[in-house]
Amino acid sequence: MEWFRAEQRQLPWRESKDPYRIWVSEIMLQQTKVDTVIPFYLNFLEKFPTPKALAEAEEDEVLKAWEGLGYYSRARNLQSAVKEVHEVYGGKVPNDPEKIKKLKGVGPYTTGAISSIAFGIPEPAVDGNVMRVMSRVLWITEDIARPATRKIFEAAIREVISHEDPSSFNQGLMELGALICTPTKPKCLLCPVREQCVAFENGVQEELPVKSKKSSTKLKKYTTLVIQREDGKYLIEKRPSTGLLAGLYQFPMIEQLKATDARSTYIQSEIDREYGLALEVESDIFTEVHHIFSHLKWDLEVRKAKTATQKTPENMVWLTTEELNQFAFPVPHQKIRQLLLS
């Protein structure tokens, strides 16, 4: 805690003890680096300064503020939970871990983080940093990829957490993991708990934590259509409200399951069959986009198309060039949008 108080970074969410602001920061920081979060955090709180402002916003507006940050269910769950706080708790985040834990998008880590940082309650906040630091300090060799392992670290933290300043204790452990006890090349000579570290004592700090590997990404190929009608507007599809990139907007895509699915005759018949749109698909490829997600890879073959119809299929909308920027697109489709706007 002494090390943390002296060495901690100045970060936007450390300038306020407003539980709402702590909450927003903790959701954004899930699986996301500090440097990535900062600009999103500042913009988000400018747009939605209070639980009330977020509760009353349009979901599309919330997603737009999250555009490019990833894991978009975080944004939708956060707004849903804030609505609950607004309705059930009068707009104030409850000062009780059991109630906090029930909020959508708030799991064991975030419960501990909000409880300790915003309310000074001595609850463990076990994230990847804490498991790395403690696996080294205590030479714990359990596989941290397994859900059950988190409980081992929570039990260890409960034994030593400060009841005077649980906020500095939890944040200090995470800050230590971020700045000193790093995944590779940990700066042990600068570490304030080097003397207590069993892994350092035995020279095995680089072997910890033990973490099993995840399965590799799977490839999906799509023909992606930039469909423009006579007044210049583009046809944009809103993704379903569940699953991958839920609620985001994109250029319509047809999956290529076999080689012939890339032909314009196939594309045209598919669009006619699914949406009743008569399309003239160009034979040239406008651009290609390749994108790697956490668990899958997209290869997009983008082609331009024209249509004369005024019909608007379900879950689609015609947008002007300017309006394209008002909706949240996933990164691969941002690349296409950027080409059209340049």
Added chain:
DNA sequence: CAAACGTGGCT
């Protein structure tokens, strides 16, 4: 419990 769920930076 394993897998789904984004993105960008680093090795």
Added chain:
DNA sequence: TAGCCAAGTTT
């Protein structure tokens, strides 16, 4: 280049 990693949660 391919894989790993980052203040995890939900299904």
